[in-house]
Amino acid sequence: MEKEIKIITKNWGQINPNQIADYIAVGGYISLEKFIKEMTPALALEEIKLSGLCGRGGAGFPTGMKLESVQKEKSKEKYFICNLDESEPGTYKDRSIVDCDPHMLLEGIIIEALIVGACKAFIYVNGNYQKQIAILERVVGQAQEKNFLGEKILGSKYNLEIEIFVGAGAYICGEETALINSIEGNRGEPKLRPPFPTQVGLFGKPTAVNNAETIANIPWIIARGGKKYATIGSKKSPGTKLFIINGSVKNPAVFEAPLGTKLSTLIDEYAGGVQKGKEFWFAQVGGSSGRLVLKKDLNMKLEYDREAKVSLGSGAILVIDKTVDIHELLLSWMSFFRRESCGKCVPCREGTFRLWEIAKRLQDGEISERDVIAIKDILWTLNNTTFCPLGKFAATAFGDAINNFQKEIYRLSK
Ligand SMILES: Cc1cc2nc3c(=O)[nH]c(=O)nc-3n(C[C@H](O)[C@H](O)[C@H](O)COP(=O)(O)O)c2cc1C
Numbered sequence: 217m218e219k220e221i222k223i224i225t226k227n228w229g230q231i232n233p234n235q236i237a238d239y240i241a242v243g244g245y246i247s248l249e250k251f252i253k254e255m256t257p258a259l260a261l262e263e264i265k266l267s268g269l270c271g272r273g274g275a276g277f278p279t280g281m282k283l284e285s286v287q288k289e290k291s292k293e294k295y296f297i298c299n300l301d302e303s304e305p306g307t308y309k310d311r312s313i314v315d316c317d318p319h320m321l322l323e324g325i326i327i328e329a330l331i332v333g334a335c336k337a338f339i340y341v342n343g344n345y346q347k348q349i350a351i352l353e354r355v356v357g358q359a360q361e362k363n364f365l366g367e368k369i370l371g372s373k374y375n376l377e378i379e380i381f382v383g384a385g386a387y388i389c390g391e392e393t394a395l396i397n398s399i400e401g402n403r404g405e406p407k408l409r410p411p412f413p414t415q416v417g418l419f420g421k422p423t424a425v426n427n428a429e430t431i432a433n434i435p436w437i438i439a440r441g442g443k444k445y446a447t448i449g450s451k452k453s454p455g456t457k458l459f460i461i462n463g464s465v466k467n468p469a470v471f472e473a474p475l476g477t478k479l480s481t482l483i484d485e486y487a488g489g490v491q492k493g494k495e496f497w498f499a500q501v502g503g504s505s506g507r508l509v510l511k512k513d514l515n516m517k518l519e520y521d522r523e524a525k526v527s528l529g530s531g532a533i534l535v536i537d538k539t540v541d542i543h544e545l546l547l548s549w550m551s552f553f554r555r556e557s558c559g560k561c562v563p564c565r566e567g568t569f570r571l572w573e574i575a576k577r578l579q580d581g582e583i584s585e586r587d588v589i590a591i592k593d594i595l596w597t598l599n600n601t602t603f604c605p606l607g608k609f610a611a612t613a614f615g616d617a618i619n620n621f622q623k624e625i626y627r628l629s630k
């Protein structure tokens with residue numbers, strides 16, 4: 217196994233996550249203190265830019281660039297949002313951060329909010345995460361008592377309020393403009409961009425939205441410097457990543473590995489390999505919206521690279537063995553996307569529903585020639601005409617399955 221580097225998980229299992237004293241005893245809130253006493257927002261931003269950190273919410277957008285856009289906006293009212301919606305099936309990394317080291321996340325939120333000049337930060341939490349909501353409420357209270365939050369933080373000129381906003385658990389509300397709509401009390405559906413949230417975001421004010429895992433890297437970067445962070449992981453996307461490995465592996469769990477680690481290493485060495493008596497068929501990388509990777513491509517490096525064929529997405533990896541029924545998989549993907557399509561645009565609202573109907577017929581062995589033609593049309597429509605990326609997401613795995621396993625998919629149908 218490659219040299220173990222722990223940034224996000226370094227305290228997992230070592231401290232009591234409910235005790236702020238435990239976090240402080242292992243160097244917690246030192247980065248916030250350093251930011252307040254020795255740095256300016258501009259200097260801290262420089263460190264984040266040097267680190268090469270990019271977003272762990274799926275798109276891999278450079279974090280420094282996003283923060284800079286908001287920092288340079290002149291508005292007196294700005295917002296910072298921690299995205300903890302995490303509705304991607306098979307993804308539980310952000311939830312694990314809250315379970316195991318919530319103060320690290322909170323410290324990152326406070327620093328990022330102060331860097332951009334936010335008057336208020338929100339933690340947008342998935343409504344199904346009741347246990348994590350209670351943890352977050354507790355740790356926000358503890359941080360307030362220590363004056364890491366609130367008025368004149370640690371005797372400085374900085375003030376910050378944090379609100380925990382509980383979403384309804386809709387997949388689309390993880391998309392940042394839908395999330396903003398949801399906090400504003402509007403329907404949880406995406407908005408047209410531009411303008412981007414960094415200019416016109418929450419309540420029409422400049423807003424930075426970051427994924428919880430992205431934010432959890434910030435205390436490390438501020439404490440040790442961006443240059444050091446940039447030496448970890450891959451050149452294209454430095455740092456580590458939380459990978460959630462599920463399915464037919466011996467040890468399904470969340471693992472922290474340097475970006476650039478090979479998919480085969482993650483499956484064989486981190487997750488203990490394929491379960492005894494089972495044979496690897498393919499892996500789905502990036503959650504339910506992820507692409508299917510065959511055995512011949514297992515040597516691929518996992519990193520954020522806009523040119524890569526396979527996007528990392530949330531970092532969820534589902535390992536499928538040869539006993540799995542492909543028809544059941546198709547139906548489960550489409551049941552999800554049909555349910556989660558927000559309904560704003562016709563191609564996605566209708567397309568996901570039609571593909572779900574066809575997936576049911578495939579499972580029942582009732583596929584017709586017309587369905588085979590319709591599949592191609594619907595996949596094209598989802599890929600090319602929908603309002604937001606969810607449409608494309610819905611077509612990704614289904615399209616890969618049709619391209620790679622045509623024989624298996626159509627053979628069993630009458
Ligand atoms: C359909 C859809 C669902 C998304 N769900 C999430 C989510 O649950 N959590 C998340 O952090 N980002 C999610 N995103 C990405 C966000 O829109 C946004 O890019 C991200 O929160 C930015 O943070 P980052 O730069 O730290 O990755 C989703 C995007 C789309 C299109």
Ligand code: SF4
Nearest residue numbers: 558559560561564604
């Ligand atoms: S693509 Fe789907 S989720 Fe996105 S706006 Fe259209 S209907 Fe809503």
